[in-house]
Amino acid sequence: MNTNDRSDLSSKAPLSDSGKGPLSGKAALVTGGSRGIGAAIARRLAEAGADVALTYERSAGLATAVAGEIEAGGRRALAVRADSGDPGAVTGAVDRAAEAFGRLDILVNNVGLFPVGTVEDLGAEEFDRTVAVNVRAPYLAARAAARHMTDGGRIISIGSNIAGRTVFPGLTLYSLTKTALTGMTKGLARDLGPRGITANLVHPGPTNTDANPADPAHNPNADTIRGFTALGRYAEPDDIAAAVVYLAGDGGRYVTGASIEVDGGFTA
Ligand code: NDP
Numbered sequence: 001m002n003t004n005d006r007s008d009l010s011s012k013a014p015l016s017d018s019g020k021g022p023l024s025g026k027a028a029l030v031t032g033g034s035r036g037i038g039a040a041i042a043r044r045l046a047e048a049g050a051d052v053a054l055t056y057e058r059s060a061g062l063a064t065a066v067a068g069e070i071e072a073g074g075r076r077a078l079a080v081r082a083d084s085g086d087p088g089a090v091t092g093a094v095d096r097a098a099e100a101f102g103r104l105d106i107l108v109n110n111v112g113l114f115p116v117g118t119v120e121d122l123g124a125e126e127f128d129r130t131v132a133v134n135v136r137a138p139y140l141a142a143r144a145a146a147r148h149m150t151d152g153g154r155i156i157s158i159g160s161n162i163a164g165r166t167v168f169p170g171l172t173l174y175s176l177t178k179t180a181l182t183g184m185t186k187g188l189a190r191d192l193g194p195r196g197i198t199a200n201l202v203h204p205g206p207t208n209t210d211a212n213p214a215d216p217a218h219n220p221n222a223d224t225i226r227g228f229t230a231l232g233r234y235a236e237p238d239d240i241a242a243a244v245v246y247l248a249g250d251g252g253r254y255v256t257g258a259s260i261e262v263d264g265g266f267t268a
Contacts, residue, residue: 021049022249027101029053029094031084031141032111034063036209037158040237041108041244042066048245050106051076053097057083057111076101084111084137085129094144104148106248109138109157112178114211116170127173134177135184142188142199151196154248155188157181158240159203159259164267167228168221178203182259189257198256200247205263207235230265 028045032038033054043066046052052070056063060081067077078100082093098104113133115126142155162171163178181201188199206225208214214234216222226234243262246252261267 021047023106023245024049026050026105026248027053027097027103028106028108028248029055029097029104029141029145030108030110031055031082031090031093031137032057033066033079034059036211037204037207037237037240038108038110039066040241041110043069044238044241044245045106045108045248046070046073046075046077048249049075050248051101053078053080053093053100055080055082055084055093055111057081084133087132087136087140090137090140091144094141094148098145098148103150104145105150105152106154107141107145107149107156108244108248109141109155109181111137112158112160113174115173117173118170119172121170122173130173130177131180134174135180138181139184142184146192146195146197149192149195149197152253153192153195153197154252155185155192155197155199156244156247157185157199157201158244159201161203161205161261161263161266163203163259164261164263165228185259186257193256198247198252200252200255200257201259202240202243202247203259203261203263203267204240205229205235205261205266207237207240209237228266229263230268233264235262235264 028050030042033042034056042052042054063079067079070077080093082089159181160178166175185201213219
């Protein structure tokens with residue numbers, strides 16, 4: 001974690017009373033909130049009233065911009081550079097968010113690497129890095145967040161439709177890490193349920209982001225992937241964020257240990 005990052009200055013902004021929403025008074029941390037699905041989740045949680053911290057790895061300018069939008073909407077925001085592959089950075093970001101907001105109610109484990117290559121292609125190095133970012137980081141973030149959370153806490157992780165249906169060769173490593181989140185989520189639900197903290201997993205389907213553009217001009221597989229969905233279209237990041245906001249809110253209070261497909265029927 002780079003504590004000297006200029007984007008951290010956003011945490012100094014005053015809390016406004018405007019924009020009360022269902023998550024008003026709550027504080028959230030979204031990993032990988034500078035772009036794509038994570039940025040949409042950060043914006044929608046803030047729109048619902050939460051103060052939001054977000055992590056990023058490289059895109060300081062984009063992360064600062066998302067934090068600025070959140071502040072412009074009247075909530076507090078904090079952007080923290082924290083490589084999910086670095087255990088100390090992950091734990092540090094969680095503690096930093098809780099310290100900045102004085103509490104932590106919602107953790108969204110969004111960061112996920114998408115290595116493409118068959119079992120013949122990818123070895124120990126890629127395995128270790130992918131497992132560190134996609135599995136170890138969510139586990140450590142949940143562990144750190146649980147120390148700050150009280151009754152009503154929410155841990156929401158972002159899995160993948162590929163955990164349910166691995167449709168192409170070359171996805172073994174990605175698929176195995178996303179499947180691991182199912183076991184983690186069920187375990188967290190049991191470990192933290194007695195404290196009133198829920199843990200759930202959202203499996204997005206193909207979602208129009210830098211990692212998986214819907215435009216065939218930028219992604220030769222886009223039309224094939226679109227064809228696997230029942231709805232015949234990619235998700236936009238907001239489609240995934242809507243499910244996360246639901247789970248984070250009061251309506252999600254009795255949902256725990258669940259895996260929810262928000263995949264346009266990809267796995268139907
Ligand atoms: P993007 O590539 O669009 O965004 C990735 C985000 O994660 C960025 O904010 C990026 O920060 C951050 N990030 C990447 N690596 C690290 C790291 N090591 N440490 C900290 N932050 C990091 O991804 P998506 O929005 O498409 O994906 C988000 C999640 O959704 C992932 O878990 C992915 O597996 C899952 N998913 C996506 C699908 C899709 O079709 N898009 C389908 C199913 C699941 P920076 O900008 O600094 O690089």
